[in-house]
Amino acid sequence: MTEYKKPLPRPTATSLPFWQAAKRHELQIQHCTKCGAHIFYPRDICPECLGSELEWIKVSGKGVVYSYTIARAPTHPAFAEDVPYVIAIVELAEGPRITTNIVGCKPEEVHIGMGVEATFEDVTPEITLVKFRPA
Numbered sequence: 001m002t003e004y005k006k007p008l009p010r011p012t013a014t015s016l017p018f019w020q021a022a023k024r025h026e027l028q029i030q031h032c033t034k035c036g037a038h039i040f041y042p043r044d045i046c047p048e049c050l051g052s053e054l055e056w057i058k059v060s061g062k063g064v065v066y067s068y069t070i071a072r073a074p075t076h077p078a079f080a081e082d083v084p085y086v087i088a089i090v091e092l093a094e095g096p097r098i099t100t101n102i103v104g105c106k107p108e109e110v111h112i113g114m115g116v117e118a119t120f121e122d123v124t125p126e127i128t129l130v131k132f133r134p135a
């Protein structure tokens with residue numbers, strides 16, 4: 001593995017299960033055991049019913065592109081060599097939306113409503129990034 005020089009996520013106590021699952025190449029989100037809501041991003045309280053009994057569940061990793069943009073100028077100097085790249089919001093089959101990158105196709109091929117699936121990029125021994133590719 002070559003040295004990874006881009007900014008890395010910093011898992012918190014709340015988000016750690018997400019990152020641990022990603023390391024196993026699984027997509028997990030939270031599920032409220034009180035009202036049944038599926039929740040992403042990770043948090044301590046259900047945004048629907050304010051319940052605090054949230055569990056982590058493995059989800060399909062399937063979704064559709066809800067919105068996207070093609071970054072033709074880097075959003076951070078560390079990403080300069082990656083342009084053009086796609087920053088997208090993917091709506092998971094379970095409902096929540098996740099901000100991510102679309103990889104595995106040309107940026108021009110991405111479109112709203114496109115079926116995608118999670119793919120996992122092991123960037124350091126500790127961190128695996130969750131991205132999406134055409135399904």
Ligand SMILES: [Zn+2]
Binds near residue numbers: 033035051
């Ligand atoms: Zn709830």
